[in-house]
Amino acid sequence: MDINSILGILFAFGAILGGNFLEGGHLSSLMQFTAFIIVGGGTVSACMVQMPLRQFLGGWKMLGWVFMPPKLNPAEAIEKIVGWSNIARKEGLLGLEAISENEPDLFARKGLQLLVDGSEPEMIRGILEVDISTKEHHSLSSAKMFEAMGGYAPTIGILGAVMGLIHVMNNLADPSKLGGGIAVAFVATIYGVGSANLFFLPFANKLKGVINAQTRYQEMIMEGVISIAEGENPRNIETKLQGYIY
The missing domain is CATH 4.10.910 (30s ribosomal protein s13; domain 2)
Structure with missing residues (x-):
């Protein structure tokens, strides 16, 4: 957490x-429930118009990463990769077949399967780079939903403020109705600016950081798998991969 x-x-x-x-x-x-409806409903609706349904839903699914990001343990991954390298040196690449079948990380499993199949290092790099790039692009597209909401919310808040002032102007003859309209006007602005700067934009940037960490983690695994395919010394592989830890 x-x-x-x-x-x-x-x-x-x-x-x-x-x-x-x-x-x-x-x-x-x-x-002010009225202000909440105007700002919340308007902001979400604008995002629904802007992006495809899959991207919109993907953003909400990723929201949990703000509080519980995926667990990544680079040190543990390096230890596993060095272990794979030692097995490959002793038993050959086919010795990794049983390990690949039980590897829980889908990306690492794909790299191990490519190793077992005897793929050339450059081919392994090309295949895994496509996987990394595609996942990063999809994840960033979903994270941009909160960035878009951070852009729309203040403007929708101003729209709510104008609507409240219109209500005030229409009821100048009835002072008892002026307070509610003025309250909606100012609170809508607070909701719009506050939600954008306290939630939506920070959420977007937090998710980008999580996605960047995932990308670096997968790049580390890719380099480890390629190093095994090239027959590098396990100690050299460990030293190289430790450069990904910061």
Whole structure:
């Protein structure tokens, strides 16, 4: 679990609500269901128009990575790759066949299968690079959904503010209805700007960081598999791959 993301959100709420309290404001003044519907519904709808359904749904599926990113253990992966190299030197590449069948990481399993099949190093690189590039492109496209939401939300918030002011202007003769319209106007702006800068844009950048880490992890595995195919010394392979750890 990424405790930094959870703490960041808690601190954001604490800072805003705490500042509102210090200024003499009340929590109820920030709770406007109408403003929430305008900003939330408008922002999501704009994203649905912008991107294909698969990309839109993929973004929501990846949201959990902000709090629980996929577990990557480069040190453990290097240890496994060095073990594969030792087996290949002692038993030949066919000695990796049983290991490839039981490898839980699909990308590593594909690399091992290419090794067992006797593929040339350049062919292995070409095949695995396509896999890495395709997955990275798909993941980044889904992560951009939150980036798009961060762009639309403030504008939709302004739209909600204008709608609230229109309501105020239409009810100038009835002072009892002015408060609600003014509240919707200002709270909609807060929702739009706040959601963009506290949630959507940070979510997008966090997901990009997770995707970048996954890409580097797979590149490390690819280099290890290619090094085994080229018959490099296990110790040299370990030294090379340790450069991916930072």
